[in-house]
Amino acid sequence: MPELPEVETVVRDLRPLLVGRTITAVTKSKFRLRNPWWKAGEKAHLIGQSVVALHRRGKHIRIELTGGGCLLVHLGMTGQFTVASAAEPKATHTHFAFDLDDGNQLRYRDARRFGSVELHASHADTWYALEITLGWEPDDIDPVEFAHGVRTTKRTLKALLLDQTFVAGVGNIYADECLFRAGLHPETRGVAVKPAAAERLRVAIGEVIASAIESRGSTIRDYVGGSGLKGGYQDRFAVYGRTGEPCPTCETPIGLVRVAGRSSHFCPKCQPKPKAR
DNA sequence: CTGTAATCCTGCGAGC
DNA sequence: TGCTCGCAGGATTACA
Numbered sequence: 001m002p003e004l005p006e007v008e009t010v011v012r013d014l015r016p017l018l019v020g021r022t023i024t025a026v027t028k029s030k031f032r033l034r035n036p037w038w039k040a041g042e043k044a045h046l047i048g049q050s051v052v053a054l055h056r057r058g059k060h061i062r063i064e065l066t067g068g069g070c071l072l073v074h075l076g077m078t079g080q081f082t083v084a085s086a087a088e089p090k091a092t093h094t095h096f097a098f099d100l101d102d103g104n105q106l107r108y109r110d111a112r113r114f115g116s117v118e119l120h121a122s123h124a125d126t127w128y129a130l131e132i133t134l135g136w137e138p139d140d141i142d143p144v145e146f147a148h149g150v151r152t153t154k155r156t157l158k159a160l161l162l163d164q165t166f167v168a169g170v171g172n173i174y175a176d177e178c179l180f181r182a183g184l185h186p187e188t189r190g191v192a193v194k195p196a197a198a199e200r201l202r203v204a205i206g207e208v209i210a211s212a213i214e215s216r217g218s219t220i221r222d223y224v225g226g227s228g229l230k231g232g233y234q235d236r237f238a239v240y241g242r243t244g245e246p247c248p249t250c251e252t253p254i255g256l257v258r259v260a261g262r263s264s265h266f267c268p269k270c271q272p273k274p275k276a277r
Numbered sequence: 278c279t280g281t282a283a284t285c286c287t288g289c290g291a292g293c
Numbered sequence: 294t295g296c297t298c299g300c301a302g303g304a305t306t307a308c309a
Binding site: 031034076077078093110112114143153154155156159173221260261 | 278279280281282285286287288289
Binding site for chain 1: 300301302303304
């Protein structure tokens with residue numbers, strides 16, 4: 001569910017509430033998430049350690065701790081990562097509660113359990129592992145390499161945008177919004193994209209993501225920021241979830257196709273379908 | 278190389 | 294009111 005703008009909003013919300021705080025205890029539910037959270041004996045990297053900093057890379061959150069370790073968190077589809085008073089009752093599906101030294105609790109909630117919370121002994125190694133697997137941040141895409149990457153693959157642009165090793169942080173919502181802004185059909189093949197269009201797409205990615213961060217991300221159903229606030233970008237969707245509604249540019253009804261296994265919303269007129277070869 | 282489908286889960290809205 | 298069905302913001306894997 002959460003894509004880069006939502007994850008960034010969570011990090012910005014949590015940062016002032018967590019930096020400098022010490023983790024005094026942890027409780028977890030009986031359910032496991034996507035990945036095992038830590039090995040026996042590694043809890044020493046967590047309990048009694050303080051939060052040094054929060055970082056985001058793609059859709060991943062790293063909480064850097066004193067002692068050299070870190071928590072690596074991914075929100076999956078329905079993850080919520082918030083700080084609340086320890087006195088407040090825990091919502092259902094709360095799988096982790098980290099007690100802080102100021103009476104608050106850092107809580108991870110995730111109905112579908114597609115997300116993950118992992119404790120790692122080395123913050124530096126975790127940083128590196130993300131660096132080698134993830135592509136560009138949307139605001140830092142190399143124009144030449146991006147155009148080259150696009151124009152040398154036969155994959156559809158939709159599949160390419162969803163590929164975290166190409167551009168990190170874009171998910172189904174923002175992929176559709178970026179393609180609309182660039183005027184490109186989701187089923188367009190990379191090799192068929194002209195240099196000018198590749199550049200339009202690069203710029204669109206940067207603009208859409210930046211604008212969504214400004215609006216604190218999008219809330220369709222579950223998403224909330226680190227302090228429980230919903231996002232606002234859902235009111236600015238041009239195409240996502242607007243099947244049949246008029247295109248904001250030309251009034252043509254928004255179309256829906258399945259690409260790369262995901263629902264893809266587009267304007268049939270502004271984003272003409274490439275001719276089948 | 279690329280695409281599709283299945284998988285991990287719960288919840289919700291649509292339709293009957 | 295209550296049921297079933299399909300779909301959902303992600304990521305990985307197996308298979309064609």
